[in-house]
Amino acid sequence: MRFPVRAVSMMVAASLSAGAAFAQKGETVKVAWIDPLSGLMASVGQNQLKSYQFVAEKLNASNPAGVKLEIISMDNKLSPAETLNALKSAADQGVRYVVQGLGSGAATALIDGINKHNQRNPGKEIVFLNYAAVDPDLTNSKCSFWHFRLDADTSMKMEAMTTFIKDQKDVKKVYLINQNYAHGHQVSKFAKENLKRKRPDIQVVGDDLHPLAQVRDFAPYVAKIKASGADTVITGNWGSDLALLVKAANEAGLTAKFYTYYANFGGTPTALGKTANGRVYQIGYGHYNLGGLNGQLVAEFKKRFNDDYYSAATYSGLQMLTIAMAKAKSTDPVKVAYAMEGLKFKTFNGDVEMRKTDHQLQQPLFMARWAPVDAKNTYNVEGTGMTFVPVKQFDAYVSSTPTSCQMKRPS
Numbered sequence: 001m002r003f004p005v006r007a008v009s010m011m012v013a014a015s016l017s018a019g020a021a022f023a024q025k026g027e028t029v030k031v032a033w034i035d036p037l038s039g040l041m042a043s044v045g046q047n048q049l050k051s052y053q054f055v056a057e058k059l060n061a062s063n064p065a066g067v068k069l070e071i072i073s074m075d076n077k078l079s080p081a082e083t084l085n086a087l088k089s090a091a092d093q094g095v096r097y098v099v100q101g102l103g104s105g106a107a108t109a110l111i112d113g114i115n116k117h118n119q120r121n122p123g124k125e126i127v128f129l130n131y132a133a134v135d136p137d138l139t140n141s142k143c144s145f146w147h148f149r150l151d152a153d154t155s156m157k158m159e160a161m162t163t164f165i166k167d168q169k170d171v172k173k174v175y176l177i178n179q180n181y182a183h184g185h186q187v188s189k190f191a192k193e194n195l196k197r198k199r200p201d202i203q204v205v206g207d208d209l210h211p212l213a214q215v216r217d218f219a220p221y222v223a224k225i226k227a228s229g230a231d232t233v234i235t236g237n238w239g240s241d242l243a244l245l246v247k248a249a250n251e252a253g254l255t256a257k258f259y260t261y262y263a264n265f266g267g268t269p270t271a272l273g274k275t276a277n278g279r280v281y282q283i284g285y286g287h288y289n290l291g292g293l294n295g296q297l298v299a300e301f302k303k304r305f306n307d308d309y310y311s312a313a314t315y316s317g318l319q320m321l322t323i324a325m326a327k328a329k330s331t332d333p334v335k336v337a338y339a340m341e342g343l344k345f346k347t348f349n350g351d352v353e354m355r356k357t358d359h360q361l362q363q364p365l366f367m368a369r370w371a372p373v374d375a376k377n378t379y380n381v382e383g384t385g386m387t388f389v390p391v392k393q394f395d396a397y398v399s400s401t402p403t404s405c406q407m408k409r410p411s
Contacts, residue, residue: 025066029331031056031318032090034083034110035102037075040213040240044266045102048131049073050305051314052099055297059318065325069318078102078213080109087113091126096333099317101132101151102239103212104182111138114146118410125333125410129321131313134236134261135182136190136401139358143405146333148340148359150313150320152285152399154186154236154261160365160399161234161259161283162194164392165202173205175230175256177221179241180209187236187261205230213241218248225249230256238262246280247271257281263370264288265310269382272370277386280370286312286349287368287388288379294348298379308381316347316361320354334410352396358405365399367392 033052036045049071056069063069072095074086083106090098100110110128118125130138130149134157139149152160165171176191178184188207195202205228208221215221222245225233233256237245243266246258250271258280263272264287272280286294294312301309324339325331342356352363368388373380377389 026068027066027331028068028070029097029321029325030070030072030093030095031097031099032072032074032086032093032095034074034076034086034090034098034100034106036078037073038077041078041102041266044239045075047265047307048102048311048314050307051301051309051311052318054301054304054309055315055318058297058315059322063319063322063326065322065331067322067325067331069322076100076106078106080105083109084113087117087126091117091121091124096125096331097127097129097321099129099131099314101130101311101313104133104135104138107133107135107138108142108182111142111144111147115144118146125337127333127337129317131311131317133183135186137182137186139360140404143358143403143407145337145359145407145409148317148320148337148354148361150317150361152363152365153360153401154183155190155401156360156399157261157283157365158187158190158194159401160367160394161281162191162198163394163398164281164283164367165195165232165259166198171199171202171232171257173203173228173230174232174234175206175208175225175228176204177206177208177210177225177233177235177237177245179212179237181212184209184212184236187234191234210241213239215241216244218245219252221245222248222252222254225256226252226254232257232259234259236261239266243267243271246276250275255279259283264368264381264388265308267382269370269384269386272386273384274372274386276370278369278371281391282368282370282388283365284368285363285365287366287390288381289368289377289387289390290349290366292348297348312348316349316352319347320345355403357407358403359407360403362396362400364396365394366390367394 076083328335328339
């Protein structure tokens with residue numbers, strides 16, 4: 001199956017100082033973006049594609065390897081099967097680097113497909129940069145030399161989230177609601193394990209799973225949450241599955257607090273509005289009011305696209321790639337993958353390290369709360385007059401979790 005391809009070639013040549021170490025100065029490196037551009041999650045996919053195009057353009061103006069990044073978009077319709085079709089199409093076009101993040105099912109399919117492709121096609125290896133698929137298995141039982149994760153996985157995010165919840169004495173009854181696929185299962189699993197360890201007095205009064213990107217009315221789920229007497233909801237939902245959930249919660253007058261991974265995008269801020277002031281929390285590797293490089297990226301993206309830049313892993317991933325190419329003095333995926341292992345670099349959220357043992361990025365995490373824009377926290381999310389205000393930072397060592405990965409490296 002051939003995919004309609006929209007190649008966005010970034011033509012700004014790298015301007016670098018004399019004597020810098022180049023991989024292949026001026027060489028074009030194709031990067032296939034494989035994520036949804038259709039279906040209920042299409043708006044999220046479109047934002048992520050724009051984000052990658054935006055970051056590629058910025059890095060093409062200046063990056064340590066002197067390469068030009070060309071983003072090629074492929075719609076996987078959020079389907080693992082379509083993801084494998086897209087991978088084949090990318091390989092046929094000579095693509096050696098793939099990025100994906102929306103859905104751990106698709107990420108699992110990519111890891112398996114790339115492992116097989118690389119084994120069968122020596123000299124034509126493909127490397128996978130995962131910017132948002134957070135199933136811990138991807139860097140544990142399913143870890144691969146060819147896979148590198150830029151986001152914190154579910155075990156790391158839940159470690160930080162429950163460390164925060166541990167000190168919130170008003171949290172007594174928790175309801176878990178998640179999407180019925182690998183990611184949602186892991187959110188539920190790690191939430192229960194961490195709460196039992198840190199706050200055994202907390203009751204888990206509900207644990208629901210619902211179909212991914214299929215539910216259009218969450219009123220029945222919200223009715224169950226209200227009936228349970230829960231004062232807190234923990235959810236890993238994203239995109240329309242979170243926007244529609246909080247919309248139903250507001251309409252039903254549910255006053256429980258929400259602890260989330262992904263409340264900052266995809267229509268969820270609009271659905272929250274001012275009604276949810278102070279009641280919604282998000283754990284993540286950054287937030288809109290982080291300032292510094294992140295603040296510059298957020299402001300420029302907003303000015304150019306009138307949209308929110310919410311996945312800064314799109315920046316750290318391509319940044320890491322170009323640093324590794326400079327270090328390897330090559331764009332060859334095998335050499336670059338080895339160069340990314342254990343790589344330490346400074347990015348939008350501080351000093352980070354790509355852990356060698358499992359290819360899981362180690363980085364700080366932040367808890368932020370939904371609140372009105374103020375003089376210090378100025379970013380207006382989705383035009384709501386509201387923003388996410390940071391309330392706690394967790395250094396990388398706090399949320400770091402062990403790995404069972406037994407990495408098999410090419411000889």
